[in-house]
Amino acid sequence: MLKDLFHKKNSQDKGYAVITVQKERSAKELDYAAKYSFEKKKVEEEPQEGLLTCKGCSAKLNKDEVANNKGVCPQCSHHFRMRAIDRINMTVDSGSFIEYDTDIRTVNPLEFEGYAEKLDQAREKSSLEEAVVTGEASIDKSPCVICAMDSAFMMGSMGSVVGEKISRAVEKAIEKSLPVIIFATSGGARMQEGMLSLMQMAKTSAALGKLDDAGLLYISVLTDPTTGGVTASFAMLGDIIIAEPKALIGFAGPRVIEQTIRQKLPEGFQRAEFLEERGFVDMIVHRHEMRDKLSSLLKIHSMGGDINE
Numbered sequence: 001m002l003k004d005l006f007h008k009k010n011s012q013d014k015g016y017a018v019i020t021v022q023k024e025r026s027a028k029e030l031d032y033a034a035k036y037s038f039e040k041k042k043v044e045e046e047p048q049e050g051l052l053t054c055k056g057c058s059a060k061l062n063k064d065e066v067a068n069n070k071g072v073c074p075q076c077s078h079h080f081r082m083r084a085i086d087r088i089n090m091t092v093d094s095g096s097f098i099e100y101d102t103d104i105r106t107v108n109p110l111e112f113e114g115y116a117e118k119l120d121q122a123r124e125k126s127s128l129e130e131a132v133v134t135g136e137a138s139i140d141k142s143p144c145v146i147c148a149m150d151s152a153f154m155m156g157s158m159g160s161v162v163g164e165k166i167s168r169a170v171e172k173a174i175e176k177s178l179p180v181i182i183f184a185t186s187g188g189a190r191m192q193e194g195m196l197s198l199m200q201m202a203k204t205s206a207a208l209g210k211l212d213d214a215g216l217l218y219i220s221v222l223t224d225p226t227t228g229g230v231t232a233s234f235a236m237l238g239d240i241i242i243a244e245p246k247a248l249i250g251f252a253g254p255r256v257i258e259q260t261i262r263q264k265l266p267e268g269f270q271r272a273e274f275l276e277e278r279g280f281v282d283m284i285v286h287r288h289e290m291r292d293k294l295s296s297l298l299k300i301h302s303m304g305g306d307i308n309e
């Protein structure tokens, strides 16, 4: 129903998004994969050109070394934030990724002051149209639909287009009987789109409900940080929920919670390990093992649970 509304609004040319002719593009055409596109530090924090400081152990690290180590600190295993396309590239079989919905463009539905400029800046900074990249690919020859959010685009916040792209990807998975993997990273719902952003929580959840009805697997991978409306919707709906080590995962920030409940929060609150202990997360997987873990989960699932077949 929400989707109907989306189309209706759109046909009046005053919608949540502008959709031009759809085309799918291959990995080769993706022109935005920057070489050092994992977490970019602010210039003033960089001690020297080509170096970055690890947030985990404060070591001064060579950017190349970190990039070659999949964005993981070689000394303390701190997981740097990653760009969506790098994450997809390191997860899927080389050349197998076909991107969906490259031509949906976010507009300013509420005419929120300064939003159009913010969008332009985000496009420029991230070389992306929105905060999620969706498509299909294979992982160790197992086909799947894969979505990766990108914190370089307005902190991975979820507006109408992010919700629409994820919902469409899930619907495509149902159509093709494919499992879905979503790598989440988000500051939450995008305030500049107000209620329309909050509606995406219901829309993505409803799409995943249909995926579940179709008996298809959904693996949610929580990466640092996964917060707000994304945590409160599709990120927590995985049949299997994986998190990267030490990822911040929560709804409201710790300061807001402390002020509300007037209590000091326990050590490690909202970190992946804390949530795993309490059953919110099924497993914590090191980035170096992520592809193998996803591959074996997809294979077990496609065999109907019989791993000896």
Ligand SMILES: [Zn+2]
Pocket: 054, 055, 056, 057, 058, 059, 073, 074, 075, 076, 077, 078
């Ligand atoms: Zn480190």
